[in-house]
Amino acid sequence: MKKRLTSVISTLILASLSFTPVQAQSKSDNFSAVQLSHVKEIKRQALQSNLAWDLVESLTTEVGPRMPGTPGDEAGVAWAVAKFKSMGFDKVWTEPATFPKWIRYSESASVVSPSPQTLHITALGNSISTPKEGIEAQVIEFENLAELESAPDHVAKGKIVFINYRMDRDRDGNGYGPAVKARSRGAVVAAQKGAVGYVMRSVSTATHRFAHTGGSHYKEGVTKIVSSAISNADADQLHRLVALGNPVTININVQAKSMGEGTSYNVIGEFTGSEFPKEHVLIGGHLDSWDLGTGALDDGAGIAITMAAAKFATLKGRPKRSIRVVLFAAEEFGLWGAKAYAKANEKTLSNIVAAAESDFGADKIWAFESNVHESSLPLVNEIAAMLKPLNVEYIANNAARNGPDLIPLRPFKVPAFALSQDGTDYFDYHHTADDTLDKVDPEKLRHNVASYAIFAYMAANANTRIIGK
Numbered sequence: 431m432k433k434r435l436t437s438v439i440s441t442l443i444l445a446s447l448s449f450t451p452v453q454a455q456s457k458s459d460n461f462s463a464v465q466l467s468h469v470k471e472i473k474r475q476a477l478q479s480n481l482a483w484d485l486v487e488s489l490t491t492e493v494g495p496r497m498p499g500t501p502g503d504e505a506g507v508a509w510a511v512a513k514f515k516s517m518g519f520d521k522v523w524t525e526p527a528t529f530p531k532w533i534r535y536s537e538s539a540s541v542v543s544p545s546p547q548t549l550h551i552t553a554l555g556n557s558i559s560t561p562k563e564g565i566e567a568q569v570i571e572f573e574n575l576a577e578l579e580s581a582p583d584h585v586a587k588g589k590i591v592f593i594n595y596r597m598d599r600d601r602d603g604n605g606y607g608p609a610v611k612a613r614s615r616g617a618v619v620a621a622q623k624g625a626v627g628y629v630m631r632s633v634s635t636a637t638h639r640f641a642h643t644g645g646s647h648y649k650e651g652v653t654k655i656v657s658s659a660i661s662n663a664d665a666d667q668l669h670r671l672v673a674l675g676n677p678v679t680i681n682i683n684v685q686a687k688s689m690g691e692g693t694s695y696n697v698i699g700e701f702t703g704s705e706f707p708k709e710h711v712l713i714g715g716h717l718d719s720w721d722l723g724t725g726a727l728d729d730g731a732g733i734a735i736t737m738a739a740a741k742f743a744t745l746k747g748r749p750k751r752s753i754r755v756v757l758f759a760a761e762e763f764g765l766w767g768a769k770a771y772a773k774a775n776e777k778t779l780s781n782i783v784a785a786a787e788s789d790f791g792a793d794k795i796w797a798f799e800s801n802v803h804e805s806s807l808p809l810v811n812e813i814a815a816m817l818k819p820l821n822v823e824y825i826a827n828n829a830a831r832n833g834p835d836l837i838p839l840r841p842f843k844v845p846a847f848a849l850s851q852d853g854t855d856y857f858d859y860h861h862t863a864d865d866t867l868d869k870v871d872p873e874k875l876r877h878n879v880a881s882y883a884i885f886a887y888m889a890a891n892a893n894t895r896i897i898g899k
């Protein structure tokens with residue numbers, strides 16, 4: 431009897447030992463062991479897939495540049511609707527967004543004296559045209575916008591203001607904010623100081639001769655003057671010429687036009703949840719791009735990553751909560767699609783359980799960060815643990831700032847997340863003619879898809895929903 435009991439006990443011990451690995455895996459409060467095994471399978475398949483590459487290749491090749499209000503933008507919307515449908519999304523729809531339409535016809539610049547030569551220039555978005563023959567005037571250089579602002583009134587009377595601020599290279603893109611001020615407001619401040627034209631060093635870390643475009647603004651009551659940027663190499667050249675101490679005269683010729691109100695569309699695809707269909711994970715990027723390149727990094731990659739991620743997140747069947755991919759319209763002209771989305775969906779924004787936008791190129795994701803109610807942090811920790819093997823670091827200060835198109839959602843306490851890409855090289859290409867498909871690395875793209883798919887799957891399938899703060 432004693433012997434038999436011992437053998438029963440030892441069988442039980444053996445049995446419990448053989449279950450140990452499964453029990454260790456299912457310790458989670460939020461996921462079953464089966465679900466955790468799904469996460470691993472999703473990751474494995476995403477890391478082998480070319481889906482995101484096929485999408486960004488198709489978008490940048492068959493559609494090309496997608497500036498809001500252009501035929502390319504319209505083609506981009508049609509492309510996105512067709513792709514969502516062919517990928518098997520349960521629901522696909524569009525929502526309109528209006529914006530001030532602007533188009534570029536031509537742009538050129540040159541040093542007229544003392545040493546005639548071409549300058550590589552681009553008009554900043556929203557710029558007015560110069561007269562047909564261009565505008566010709568002496569250059570007055572400033573180090574940055576603050577120096578121009580504190581200069582005496584009329585300091586630039588009859589001149590072309592040149593701001594030569596160098597943007598810093600940084601993994602998180604922290605150099606962009608300080609540099610971009612001179613892009614959005616430079617032409618206004620220059621005009622207030624009497625200038626007849628405005629040109630700036632590109633908001634860029636590049637060494638090539640492609641100039642960086644981007645949004646700029648005028649102010650009511652301030653004379654509108656041409657607003658433009660030259661490549662960094664040309665900015666160096668102009669700086670050297672000015673530093674020689676003799677007057678430097680340049681000609682800027684920009685032909686562009688504001689066209690009144692334009693309309694484009696947010697394109698939305700959704701895999702509908704089985705248990706809580708109204709609750710949803712929101713991921714996405716922006717469908718529009720500037721006109722100079724093909725918008726491969728900004729933001730073709732983000733579109734492709736999030737569309738593909740939603741597909742992999744539903745690999746093992748319908749999620750508990752819906753997974754929605756939003757491709758925002760007219761981001762480059764001032765978040766017009768995002769603002770329209772927040773307004774049109776105001777009553778259902780509380781159903782968002784997690785939101786993240788991919789809009790920082792196509793390099794690998796290095797960090798994961800949340801901005802949620804404290805009670806959701808254990809679940810966030812579990813997601814972070816599954817991202818760790820992909821070398822994604824968890825930044826636990828719960829203060830994530832997510833993508834630009836999610837800014838209009840902030841007042842609604844949407845649970846926000848950042849899957850931060852390495853942006854060290856992003857501003858070598860951003861908003862230039864050099865933003866093309868060859869800058870996208872298929873392997874890094876797969877890493878992004880796997881990370882987003884894990885995030886979307888776990889947020890959509892957890893036992894408890896994530897709450898915002």
Ligand SMILES: [Zn+2]
Binds near residue numbers: 761
């Ligand atoms: Zn972007």
